[in-house]
Amino acid sequence: MKRNGGRLLVDSLVGLGATKSFGIPGESYLAVLDALHDTVGELDYVLCRNEGGASFMAAAYGKLTGTPGICFVTRGPGATNASIGVHTAMQDSAPMLLFVGQVGTDMKGREAFQEIDCKAVFGTIAKWAVEIDDVDRIPEILSRAWTQATTGRPGPVVVALPEDMLTSLSEKEPLAGPIEVTEPAPTTKTMSRIRGMLAGAERPLIVIGGCNWRAGSTAAIQTFAEASDIPVAAIFRYQDQFDNNSPVFVGDMGVGMTAKMREMATNADVILAINNRFGEMSTDGYTLFDVPQPTQNVIHVHGSDLEIGKVYRPVLGVHAGPNVFAEELGALEPVKGDWAAWRAEARAAYEQGFDPPDLPSPVDMAKVCAFLRDKLPEDFVLTNGAGNFAVWPGKFFKYGPKARLLGPQSGAMGYGVPAAIAAKLACPERTVICFAGDGDFQMNSTELATALQHDAQPIILLLNNGIYGTIRAHQERNYPERVSCTTMTRNPDFVAFGKAYGFHAERVETTADFTAAFERALASKTGALLELIIAPEALTPLKTLSEMRADALKEKCMKSR
Numbered sequence: 001m002k003r004n005g006g007r008l009l010v011d012s013l014v015g016l017g018a019t020k021s022f023g024i025p026g027e028s029y030l031a032v033l034d035a036l037h038d039t040v041g042e043l044d045y046v047l048c049r050n051e052g053g054a055s056f057m058a059a060a061y062g063k064l065t066g067t068p069g070i071c072f073v074t075r076g077p078g079a080t081n082a083s084i085g086v087h088t089a090m091q092d093s094a095p096m097l098l099f100v101g102q103v104g105t106d107m108k109g110r111e112a113f114q115e116i117d118c119k120a121v122f123g124t125i126a127k128w129a130v131e132i133d134d135v136d137r138i139p140e141i142l143s144r145a146w147t148q149a150t151t152g153r154p155g156p157v158v159v160a161l162p163e164d165m166l167t168s169l170s171e172k173e174p175l176a177g178p179i180e181v182t183e184p185a186p187t188t189k190t191m192s193r194i195r196g197m198l199a200g201a202e203r204p205l206i207v208i209g210g211c212n213w214r215a216g217s218t219a220a221i222q223t224f225a226e227a228s229d230i231p232v233a234a235i236f237r238y239q240d241q242f243d244n245n246s247p248v249f250v251g252d253m254g255v256g257m258t259a260k261m262r263e264m265a266t267n268a269d270v271i272l273a274i275n276n277r278f279g280e281m282s283t284d285g286y287t288l289f290d291v292p293q294p295t296q297n298v299i300h301v302h303g304s305d306l307e308i309g310k311v312y313r314p315v316l317g318v319h320a321g322p323n324v325f326a327e328e329l330g331a332l333e334p335v336k337g338d339w340a341a342w343r344a345e346a347r348a349a350y351e352q353g354f355d356p357p358d359l360p361s362p363v364d365m366a367k368v369c370a371f372l373r374d375k376l377p378e379d380f381v382l383t384n385g386a387g388n389f390a391v392w393p394g395k396f397f398k399y400g401p402k403a404r405l406l407g408p409q410s411g412a413m414g415y416g417v418p419a420a421i422a423a424k425l426a427c428p429e430r431t432v433i434c435f436a437g438d439g440d441f442q443m444n445s446t447e448l449a450t451a452l453q454h455d456a457q458p459i460i461l462l463l464n465n466g467i468y469g470t471i472r473a474h475q476e477r478n479y480p481e482r483v484s485c486t487t488m489t490r491n492p493d494f495v496a497f498g499k500a501y502g503f504h505a506e507r508v509e510t511t512a513d514f515t516a517a518f519e520r521a522l523a524s525k526t527g528a529l530l531e532l533i534i535a536p537e538a539l540t541p542l543k544t545l546s547e548m549r550a551d552a553l554k555e556k557c558m559k560s561r
Contacts, residue, residue, distance in 0.1 A: 001171070002171055003170060004031050004135075005031060005135040005138055005161070005165050005167065005168055006029065006031025006033075006035045006167070007031070007034075008135065008139070009032060009099075009142065009166070010032060010036055010039060012139055012142050012174040012175040013043055015175040016142075016146055017177065017178065018070055019043055020044055020046060020061060020069075020070065020425060021036075021044065021046065021070040021072055022045075022046045022048055022061070022069070022070065022072075023045060023046070023047070023048060023051075023054050023073055024047075024048055024051050024054055024072075024073055024074070024078060025047070025072075026073065026078055026101050027101075027163075028074045028075050028100075028101025028103070028114075028161075029072060029099070029161055029163070030166075031163075031167050032101075032166060033045075045072070046454050047454070049446040050444065050446065051071075051073045051077075051078045051079075051081035052081050052082065052085065052414065052443075053414075053447040053450065054071050054072075054082065055071050055073070055081075055084060055086060055088075055089075056088065056412070056414065056419060056422075057071070057085075057418045057419070057447075057450075058071035058085055058096050058097075059085045059086075059089035059092065059096050059156070059408075060094075060419035060423060061422040061425075062089060062095040062096045062211075063406055064406060064426055064427075066150075066211065066212065067150070068097045068150060069089070069097070069422070070096075070099070071085065071096070071098045072101075073101070074100070075160075076113075076115065078101070079121065079122075080116070082098055082100075083121070083122070083125065085156075086125055087410055088412045089156040090125055090126060090156055090410075091409040091410040092409045092410070093153050093210050093212070093277065094155070094156070094211050095149040095155065095156075095211070096149060096156035097145060097156070097157055098122075098126075098159070099159050099161055100158060100159070101161055101163060101166075102118065102131065103163065104164040105164055106164065108162075118158055119131060119160070125156075126158045127148055127156055128148045128157045128158070129157070129158040130145065130158070130159055130160070131159070131160035131161075132159065132161060132162070133162060134165070135165050135166075135170040136170050138172065139172055139175050141159065142159070142175060143178075143179065145157040146178055147178070147181060150178070150181075151181050151303070152303050153302070153303060153304035153307055183303060183320065183323060183324040184319050184320050185324045186301075186320040186324070186328055190316075190318055190320075191328050191329070193316065194299055194316070194318070194329075194332075197299060197315075198228070198270055198335045199337065200270075201268075201269050201270035201297075201337060202337070203267055203269050203339055204228075204230045204231075204268065204270045204271075204337070204339060205233060205264055205268035205271050206230055206272045207235060207265075207273045207276055208221065208233075208235070208241060208242055208273075208275060209235030209238035209274075209275055209277075210238060210275035210277065210302075212303060212322055213241055213322055214323045216401070217323040217326045218241055218242050218243075219243075219330075220329060221242070221274065221326050221329055222242065222243055222246050222248070223330045224330050224334060225246075225248045226246060226247065226248050228336065228337075229337075229339065229343050230343065231248055231342065232249050233249075233250050233264065234251075235276045235279070235281075235282035236279065236409055237254060237407040237408070238252070239252040239399055239405065240399040240403055240404045240405040242399075243399075243401050245398055245400055247343075247347055250264065250343070250349070250350050251346075251350040251353070252394070252395075253282045253283075254281050254282055254394065255281055256394070257284055258353060261349075262284060265284075265289075266288055266296075269296060269297060270299070271296050271298050271299065272299045272301070273300050273301065273314075274301045274322060275301065275322035276302075277302070277307050278300075278311050281409065281411075286311070291311060292311065292313050298312060298314040298316075299315060299318065300312070300314035300318065301320050301322070301325050302319070302320075305317075354396060356541040356542060359535075359538040360537050360544060361533075361537065362509055362510055362533045362534070362535060363508055363510065363511050363514065363532045363533055363534055364511045364538075365396075365463065365532070365541075366396065366541060367514075368392075368511065368532070369392050369396035370396075371514065371515060371518070372518075377430075377431055379402040379430050380403050380404075380431045380433065381404045381423045381427065381432045381433070382403075382406070383405075383406040383415070383416045383420040383432065383433070383434045383435070384406075384415070385407075385412065385413045385415040385416035385437070385440040385443070386408065386411045386413045386440060387413065387439065387440045387468070388437070388469035388473060388539050388540060389437040389440070389534075390435065391540065391541060392463075393405060393407065393435045394407065395541070406419040406420075413439065414443030416441075417434055417436060417441060417444045417448070417458075417460065418444050418447050418450075419434070420434035420460065421451045421454075424456035424527075428455075431459070431522070432459070433458065433460075433461060434460045434461065435463065436462050436463070437463050437469060438464040438465065438488065439488060441462050445497065448502075448503060448527075451503075451527055452502045452503075457524070457526060459521045459522065459524075459528045461530050462494055462529060462531045463532050463534045464531050464532065464533055464534060465535065465539075466489070467486050468488070469539050471485075472487075472536070472545070473539055476548040476549045477551075477552050480552040481549065494507075495507050495529070497529075498528075498529030498531075503524075503526055503529045504520065504521060504524035504526055505529040505530075506520070506530060507533070508532050509533050514532070517530055518530065
């Protein structure tokens with residue numbers, strides 16, 4: 001049977017098990033769009049409103065499901081718009097495939113209309129970038145792309161599809177399923193050595209993070225940690241990968257790291273790091289550990305050997321997949337040591353973080369989060385973009401074994417709304433809530449049309465304080481009383497905006513109003529947008545904007561003496 005390249009690609013994706021794709025149509029890949037005409041209900045195309053939103057959806061889908069989030073865009077403007085999702089998927093270690101329609105092979109190198117060199121443009125931000133010039137190689141290269149995206153350290157792969165290649169005919173058979181790649185496993189000798197190092201520690205700490213966890217895998221780590229009374233921390237925006245209700249969970253190492261968490265990381269003598277890449281946010285700007293040789297004895301376990309020793313030289317590097325390693329760790333005899341107080345103090349500090357002082361704001365987000373912690377089902381999904389508002393889903397919820405957090409390690413504004421839509425499409429039965437600032441929301445607010453068209457109903461909590469909060473905080477700390485370019489004086493009527501897209505929408509002006517408003521949002525069949533009125537002063541849970549300014553002025557005065 002002869003198929004054109006578009007049909008061969010789509011049939012192969014169906015064979016690999018893909019069921020959802022996100023994108024913006026383009027004339028450069030009409031053959032693919034034609035093939036997708038026949039896969040509705042099998043491989044659906046979610047029509048988005050901007051390539052940035054589409055790529056965010058694919059990145060979030062990959063992070064949530066563990067299978068590649070698929071995105072289709074056209075060349076030039078489409079590809080460059082979509083680059084933000086590629087960068088986010090890379091920093092999140094999330095599996096993703098971005099397909100880019102490309103100029104015909106007979107036009108390459110002439111700077112044809114919308115032409116870009118995808119391998120050059122994406123080569124530094126994707127795990128792999130490739131162009132398929134021969135229609136017969138579609139199954140071969142797609143198989144490699146899928147495997148690259150899902151194994152080792154997962155990540156995004158960009159595949160350019162020349163227009164004439166997609167219309168060429170091939171007799172090649174489409175792919176009939178992904179290849180099975182077993183995770184690298186630690187040896188018995190290695191596990192024995194790890195147990196010995198933990199048993200000989202005075203202040204052990206386990207740190208976990210990253211993608212590629214199978215459902216229930218971290219339960220084995222929890223079993224070992226609880227039996228050994230060893231504290232467990234998560235890296236930035238991966239606290240959903242471990243049961244936060246466990247007495248050994250002590251919080252996350254990320255933006256807004258608590259003094260106690262910083263103390264734990266710096267004073268630990270043995271750190272078992274599983275599946276994390278030691279990024280800037282989880283190391284407090286690479287200050288928690290000496291580069292390249294930490295004073296702590298670090299055991300670094302990762303499914304990609306390229307991550308081991310990339311920044312820090314471990315005492316022991318273990319090339320092992322997270323799930324296989326977790327299983328082996330859970331089977332070890334627990335260790336005992338004189339560190340009960342070390343773990344208990346850290347857990348107590350974590351628990352205390354859920355009770356901040358009253359905030360000087362019409363809507364007190366600490367009280368909102370306290371209500372939601374009691375109200376939400378155990379399998380809730382929270383999403384957020386970037387901004388100071390992200391402290392609420394990041395620090396004020398406990399993620400049980402069934403709950404998920406989709407927040408970008410890249411700190412990309414505009415991620416939360418597309419991520420919530422992707423989550424609702426992947427898991428329509430789950431309660432999905434997006435936390436968004438007023439600036440963050442407006443970066444992809446038009447994707448509400450995507451939610452409406454494809455019957456996705458997330459609840460969006462829009463925290464409106466009229467400022468770009470994170471940058472304002474930096475300004476107050478570094479240039480006190482010289483605020484510029486961070487105040488938004490012409491925000492739209494968000495309630496009218498939400499209603500225009502068919503969402504239930506209302507304005508919540510006081511904390512007392514939130515409970516009833518949320519109940520109405522939860523009952524809505526169309527999704528909901530709740531605009532929460534937040535005072536700029538209430539920029540963080542523990543320090544007001546005025547206090548930041550006063551502290552900065554005091555420090556400036558001291559330095560000038």
